[in-house]
Amino acid sequence: MCGRYAVTTDPAKLAAEIDAVNEVPDLPAPEAPAQQTLDSVDAPVRSRWENYNLAPTTTVLTVVDRHAHDDADPSDPTRRIRAMRWGLVPPWAKEIGKGSLFNARAETAAEKASFRSSVKSKRCLVPMDGWYEWRKAVADDGKTRKVPYFMSPADHTRLFMGGLWSVWRPRDAGPDEPPLLSCTILTTDSVGDLREIHDRMPLIMPSQWWSDWLNPDAPAPAEMFAPPARELADAIEIREVAPLVNRVANNGPQLLDPVS
Structure with a gap:
């Protein structure tokens, strides 16, 4: 699964990086908290979009390919950067809910009512620097605890x-x-090696697949929903990080520091 991740780019930089149109409105940077708890990190988040501890229901950056409403050539969608709530709300939902749909299993999403229509024509990319996962470990006292890791x-x-x-x-x-x-x-x-941390991982989308994945006018090939190639997984570094990440209120580059 993927319930926390980090991203340190902003919409304008991301749009320039992948040749997309930035459709995210400018927002002021958040103010530093007046007081921090003893176990919080020292440095506040430096910008609105630099976030080292993204959690469900947060507004996140996404990449989509969409036609303009007045586009005279429907065969030519435009790549766009959009801000979205992390936690999908189906079009038929009566209310927003609490964000439980922040993950979807790639192998069964097309069969689920909440995701079926999105699989057909509303696929996106979610940029990130890396994601967190927790591995169960037995402590010296015999109790089970969850150890956080960062994959990037x-x-x-x-x-x-x-x-x-x-x-x-x-x-x-x-x-x-x-x-x-x-x-x-x-x-x-x-x-x-990612299997040693958790049996699930986010679906990595290589750049050569982006056009077909984001195409709003055609279904994505079935192989794009399969687990990533071994070489993609082997290029991911796994490192244990401090339990500071366990609290969503903690946010800063220190969360990525490896445990010595």
Whole structure:
């Protein structure tokens, strides 16, 4: 599964990096907290989008290919950066809910009512620096505890995970009220050494597949929903990190430091 991750880019930089249109409105940087707890990290998040401890229901960056409403050539969708709520809300839902749909199993998503329509025409990419996972371990006192790990590319490049997205409007919404865009991250069986941490992992989407994956006018090939190739998994570095990440309130680059 994938319930926490880190990303340190902003929409404008991401758009320039992958030649996309930035559709994310400018937002002010958050203020540093007036007081931090003893076990919190020292440094506040430096910008609105630099987040080392993203959790479900947070607004996250996504990549989509969509046609313009006034596009005269429907065969030419445009790559776009959009902000979405992490935790997919199906179009038919009566209310937003609590974000339980932050992950979807890649092998069964097309069979689930919550994801079926998104699999057909609303697939996205979720950029991240890496993701966290917890491995069960037995302590000296015999009790089981969960040890956090951070998985990221050994060459420090960015990861793009396969995801699904949706458009939701409350039933009493006015004609000018914007819809809620929300997304989920697809997961698959872990590959290689990643299986030692957890039996599930986010679905890594290699760049050569992006056009077919994001194409809103055609289904994605079945092989794109399969576990990643072994070489992709072997390029992921696994390192144990401090339990600071266990609290969503803790946020900063210190969360990525390896435990000595």
